[in-house]
Each structure stands twice: as structure tokens, then as C-alpha cells.
Amino acid sequence: MNLRFIVSLAWSYGFRVIFRGPSYIISSMSAPLTLLFIVSILSHGTLINYALVGGFLGLIASVALSSSGDAAFMRLQLRFQDLYVASKVSPSDYMIGLTLSYVIFSLPGIILYAILGAIFHIFTLGAVLALIGIMCFLVVGTSSISFIVSSSIKHVRNVWGIAGIMSVIMTVLPPTFYPYEYIPKWALYALSATPVTPAAVLAQWAFGLSPPMINELYIFVIETIIYFSMARYLTRWREN
Amino acid sequence: MIHCENLTKKYSDGFTALNSVSFETTGRINTLIGRNGAGKTTLTRILSTQLMPTSGTASINGMDITKDVDQIRRSIVSIPQEASPLGILTAQEQVGMFLIGRGHSFRSAKEESRIALESLGLGDFRNLPADKLSGGMKRKIFVAMAIASRAETVFLDEPTTGLDPISRIEVWSAIREIESEIFLTTHYMEEAQDLSEHVFLLEHGNIAASGTVKDLLKPFSGKVRVESHTEIPDAIKIGAMWISYVTADETSEYLGKGCTIKPISLDDVFISRGVEVES
Numbered sequence A: 001m002n003l004r005f006i007v008s009l010a011w012s013y014g015f016r017v018i019f020r021g022p023s024y025i026i027s028s029m030s031a032p033l034t035l036l037f038i039v040s041i042l043s044h045g046t047l048i049n050y051a052l053v054g055g056f057l058g059l060i061a062s063v064a065l066s067s068s069g070d071a072a073f074m075r076l077q078l079r080f081q082d083l084y085v086a087s088k089v090s091p092s093d094y095m096i097g098l099t100l101s102y103v104i105f106s107l108p109g110i111i112l113y114a115i116l117g118a119i120f121h122i123f124t125l126g127a128v129l130a131l132i133g134i135m136c137f138l139v140v141g142t143s144s145i146s147f148i149v150s151s152s153i154k155h156v157r158n159v160w161g162i163a164g165i166m167s168v169i170m171t172v173l174p175p176t177f178y179p180y181e182y183i184p185k186w187a188l189y190a191l192s193a194t195p196v197t198p199a200a201v202l203a204q205w206a207f208g209l210s211p212p213m214i215n216e217l218y219i220f221v222i223e224t225i226i227y228f229s230m231a232r233y234l235t236r237w238r239e240n
Numbered sequence B: 001m002i003h004c005e006n007l008t009k010k011y012s013d014g015f016t017a018l019n020s021v022s023f024e025t026t027g028r029i030n031t032l033i034g035r036n037g038a039g040k041t042t043l044t045r046i047l048s049t050q051l052m053p054t055s056g057t058a059s060i061n062g063m064d065i066t067k068d069v070d071q072i073r074r075s076i077v078s079i080p081q082e083a084s085p086l087g088i089l090t091a092q093e094q095v096g097m098f099l100i101g102r103g104h105s106f107r108s109a110k111e112e113s114r115i116a117l118e119s120l121g122l123g124d125f126r127n128l129p130a131d132k133l134s135g136g137m138k139r140k141i142f143v144a145m146a147i148a149s150r151a152e153t154v155f156l157d158e159p160t161t162g163l164d165p166i167s168r169i170e171v172w173s174a175i176r177e178i179e180s181e182i183f184l185t186t187h188y189m190e191e192a193q194d195l196s197e198h199v200f201l202l203e204h205g206n207i208a209a210s211g212t213v214k215d216l217l218k219p220f221s222g223k224v225r226v227e228s229h230t231e232i233p234d235a236i237k238i239g240a241m242w243i244s245y246v247t248a249d250e251t252s253e254y255l256g257k258g259c260t261i262k263p264i265s266l267d268d269v270f271i272s273r274g275v276e277v278e279s
Helices: A003-020 A022-042 A048-076 A080-085 A091-119 A125-152 A156-171 A185-191 A196-206 A214-234 B040-047 B069-075 B091-101 B106-119 B135-149 B165-177 B189-195 B213-220 B248-254 B267-271
Strands: B002-010 B016-024 B029-033 B055-060 B076-079 B153-157 B181-186 B198-203 B206-211 B223-228 B236-238 B241-247 B260-262
Touching: A003 A022, A003 A091, A003 B091, A003 B106, A022 A048, A022 A091, A048 A080, A048 A091, A048 A125, A048 A156, A048 A196, A080 B076, A080 B091, A091 A125, A091 A214, A125 A156, A125 A196, A125 A214, A185 A196, A196 A214, B002 B040, B016 B040, B016 B055, B016 B206, B029 B040, B029 B189, B040 B055, B040 B153, B040 B181, B069 B076, B076 B135, B091 B106, B091 B135, B106 B135, B135 B153, B135 B165, B165 B189, B181 B189, B189 B267, B198 B213, B206 B213, B213 B267, B223 B248, B241 B248
Parallel strands: B029 B181, B029 B198, B076 B153, B153 B181
Antiparallel strands: B002 B016, B002 B055, B198 B206, B223 B241, B223 B260, B236 B241
């Protein structure tokens, strides 16, 4: 593993972007903050804690999922990936570096949500630790999906459309910003194909907002492993 | 040294991009010329371990491109066609990150990237985000990567495509700074003529001709090119133009008839084969 490259890519593509392209940060935060506002208004404030907890997950998942556009653009248009194929960098180094850059890129939004969470007194130590664990798994799962999808995109013209569709469907549709009990079980299981659904169920459980649902824990762990393994094998590096 | 034997690439849609290509490089700067779609990028990507061949073998300095992939990747740099730097990062950050990817320490990457960029006249611009640099400067960032990496073999796939004439000359000068063996692809004949020690002409996935520029121009020795928009007997017709090759003594026949007489260049290696060139 080329750790120095991973750090360098994560730092350059995550941290540098925060300071040199702040509009991207606002763009990544706009959807979760808008949904937080809408859910609060429509529920007369009763579901604000759900929307706050969901905001953490929605933010990190939407950044990771929409990054499929970035990854495809970097491969097809900038030829950035090609530059590193013919070098000592492995596909795993590249994927981990980009994934960490998305985590760094999400930090301003996470800090903002942490401040809001503190204002609304939603945190306990156990809940925070659980949330961190859930977010780590979530970023691995969603980034893996992102790499699988970006590898299958053959034309730049499809890049942003597909990334946008994925980001909305996989983060807004699941019970990220509302209680998971609001939807029928079959719909919940169907939506569990996106790691955001089990992540939201587990987070609502950890914050004492909804009853536990242990099946979603198994689904979350298993599908994260499956998506990560698929990404490792399906991500195009040396092409056939 | 690059050695290819019957290298073939067929894509899943049935298109044959390379059809049993065999050659061996001899000079320091070897250039592959050919029209768009001739197979230049496919060949470069196969040789630089980015794409698997369908059949055939190839080696770089004795290392097999399918068996010794890790060794080859440590010893080469491949700058893809139309590669573009990340606009948000500075020139120095891009070159530095590339060197770190090749195993340099953070300190060495910073120092080596600074030296390489300064050697290409980008010293004053190295801390500017790439999206503020001109097209020529952006291409030089990649040449700086090749220089700083000190790789044994450097692949440059159409490094000057889309650049204005001044930027092209600047990039050519930069390419000369690279001390490694260079495998360059281009469809600009002037570029091939100016830089190469050995030229390979790729046509429809095959090496149609090869040799030094002098070798390739030998059949035209003592001749000039006559171009006309009206028909010339026994001439090659390309588009709406007739082109013929005549000796200097024969040019008098064409004077005053609206013909243009030009000296021979590598373009004529293409034209004589009935293939249009881009300029």
C-alpha cells in the first residue's frame, strides 16, 4: 500500500478543495440543510432530531455518491487515472485516497451539523461513537458504489446525470430524514439496497429515536463488505 | 528499448485497432505517426500497461508487458493523450503528487517538482492553480512529471494536440529536456520531423513504414511537391486537390498554371500513400 500517495491524494483533493472551491462545500450542504428545514417545518419541529441525525448520513453519503461523477470525469476527461495506472499506485491506493478526500471534503458540513446537534442537545457519548462508526462504514459502502458506477460510465456526457440521480435516490428516498417506521417493511428492505437505509435505521436506534432493528445491522455490515469487494474487482484499472 | 511482436488488439465490438504490429525501437526519441484512429493511442496504452493486448507480445527493456507489469510500471511514465491537470491544484502540487505516487518522499517530491518546473520556465507559475495557466503551461506540467520522475522510458501520447504554434514549440523544447528513452505519438509531421530519431508510420493498425526521417524521405530525393486545384495527370487526388511529385527540372511545366510547389516533408510519406494528413 502506497500510504504517502493516499495521504497526498486525500489532502490535495479533499482539503485543498475546501479552501480553493468553497462553493462546492455549500453545494454539498445545501440538500441536507434544505431537507432539515422542510422536515422541521412540516413536522412542526417534532422530527427535527431525525433530520439532524439523518443530515450527518445524508451529507457524507451524498458527497461519496456524487463523487462517482468526479471519478468518471477524472478517468474519461482528465485522464487522471491513466496517469497513475502506469505507476506504482494500485487501484486500492487510488480508491482509498479518493474516498478519504471525500471524508475530508465533508468535514465542514459535519462540523456544522455537530454545532446544530449540540444546540438541540441530541448527543450522548454512546450515540456519538455509534454515529462515527456508522459513518465510517457508510463512506466505505457509498464510495464503493460510486467507484463501481463510475467504472461503468463510458461517456462523459452521462457522468453528472448518473451521479445526480444516484445521490438523490440513494440518500433522500431512504428514511434518512424521517422515522423508518413510517414506511412498510417491504419498502424498508427494498431500500436497504442502498447502505444509507441501514445506516439511518441504526443511527435512529443509537440516538434513541426509533426502536432497534437488528436485521439492518447485519444488512449494513454484509452489504458494505460486498460493495467494497465488488469495487475492488470491478473498478477498471488496466483495461481489457 | 521497446520490442513488439505480432501485437494485436481487437475490441469487444469486433473492431481491430492493431493488427499484428511488430517493431523494435533503436533511437532515444522514437515517434509513432499516424492519422486519428490509426491505433497510436491503443498501442501506447498497451505498451504502458494500461490496456491488455488480445494477442502478441511486447517488452520494455526486456520486461514483458503482461508478466512483468510491476517492474515496468516502476520504470516508465506514460502521459495520456489530452491529459489535463486538476484545475484546483497548483502545478507544483500536481507534479509533487505524481512523484509521491512513484515512491518519492514528501520532501523529495516537493524539491524535485520545483526543479523540474523551473527547468521548463514554470518557476514563477508553480504555485498558481492549474486552471489559471495557459494550454501550453498545462501540457508542460505533464512534461515536468516525466522529467522529474527520471523514468527509463517515457510515453507521450500526442503531447501537443490542440496547442497553438508557440506553445507547441515550447513543449517540444521541454520534451528535449527529458533524458529518458521517449516513445512519442503524434499526427503532426513537423513534430515528428523536428524531434525524432526514428519514426514508425502506423496505418490501419499496421506499421506501414519505419526508419529515420532521412530514410523515410529517401524515395522523394531530388523531388518537390506540386499541388493544384485543377487536375494533374497521374496525380494523387486528396479532397479537391491534386498532388504530384516531380523533379526540380520538371517544375517549369507547372509554373503559371495556378500550381503551388512545396519542398518535401514527412507529410509526403503520408500523401504518397494516398492518405490525408492533418496540419
